[in-house]
Amino acid sequence: MSAVLTRWIVEAEVMPKQGVNDPQGDAIMSGLKALGFAETNRVRCGKLIRVELDAENEAQALERATEMCQKLLANPVIEEFTLEIQAAEA
Amino acid sequence: MTKTPTVGVVIFPGSNGDHDALNSLAEDLGYTVRAIDYREPEVGEVDAIVLPGGFSYGDALRCGAIARFSPVMASVKAFADAGGPVLGICNGFQVLCEAHLLPGALLRNSSLRFHSFEVFFKVEQTDTPWTRGIEAGTVLRLPVAHGDGSYFIDPEGLAKLEANGQIVARYSDAIGNVTDEVNRNGSVNNIAAVTNETRNVVGLMPHPERATNALVGGDDGLQILRSLVAEPTLIAAAS
Numbered sequence: 001m002s003a004v005l006t007r008w009i010v011e012a013e014v015m016p017k018q019g020v021n022d023p024q025g026d027a028i029m030s031g032l033k034a035l036g037f038a039e040t041n042r043v044r045c046g047k048l049i050r051v052e053l054d055a056e057n058e059a060q061a062l063e064r065a066t067e068m069c070q071k072l073l074a075n076p077v078i079e080e081f082t083l084e085i086q087a088a089e090a
Numbered sequence: 091m092t093k094t095p096t097v098g099v100v101i102f103p104g105s106n107g108d109h110d111a112l113n114s115l116a117e118d119l120g121y122t123v124r125a126i127d128y129r130e131p132e133v134g135e136v137d138a139i140v141l142p143g144g145f146s147y148g149d150a151l152r153c154g155a156i157a158r159f160s161p162v163m164a165s166v167k168a169f170a171d172a173g174g175p176v177l178g179i180c181n182g183f184q185v186l187c188e189a190h191l192l193p194g195a196l197l198r199n200s201s202l203r204f205h206s207f208e209v210f211f212k213v214e215q216t217d218t219p220w221t222r223g224i225e226a227g228t229v230l231r232l233p234v235a236h237g238d239g240s241y242f243i244d245p246e247g248l249a250k251l252e253a254n255g256q257i258v259a260r261y262s263d264a265i266g267n268v269t270d271e272v273n274r275n276g277s278v279n280n281i282a283a284v285t286n287e288t289r290n291v292v293g294l295m296p297h298p299e300r301a302t303n304a305l306v307g308g309d310d311g312l313q314i315l316r317s318l319v320a321e322p323t324l325i326a327a328a329s
Binding site for chain 2: 019020021023024027072073075077078
């Protein structure tokens, strides 16, 4: 009765929401400008979390990864997330 | 509370204000204290709970994000939901926000620097278990020690906090002026402490447990921690 599971790699990009102060992003922007990258307009600094997980299919893997983000990987008060998924190489 | 209260202090891996809290509450306040290991399933027979400062789980992912899932936290939440007094100090404040026992979140200081100095803040709300012995408008001086103390909540949430009087204290100068200059970590509306809607859970960035004896440079922390056994103040909130 156990379903065949395949392995997936999900990348969760977690970024500060609009309107949330991001002093790290601001500091990076000052650094870029100091290095001569005068064209820099805005920098936001978030994090990328790569999770390998087993699931029956892509939809299920995404559903579980979404739950992971909602419960732990991102704090909805200050962060938003997007997910990228690919099948892990066998 | 007429009897000597028993206060539980939760110890997470990476807590560093736990022993300061236990010592202060026992030695300077005369309370009965109980150290609660984060793996315990129940907080046990306590009258109040303190979540101490520190760097639980090395601040991995976000400050307080992992501690929130410690086995003991279900019991802390049940205690809070039943109206029990809970105080989160510094990292404890961050844990309470992550656990949704308090609104908002704490972000990296706007200065990007770790702040280790004394601050002044003005107590505005005196109907919480941790401020009810204090006259509204009192300015206290306490040490801070945090890298992520910048309180954030979205504009709607902030309006709600203001309307409900959930902002317990704001960073100020020594005579109580709430200005941008003294808001060194960049908190919205100078927020240093907030409470929940039922007003039994309080989060505070400054450290009362590190200032309960003049021998260590100040004792304003006594006013916070003594509130637990104080009669409610009869003085109306300062306008």
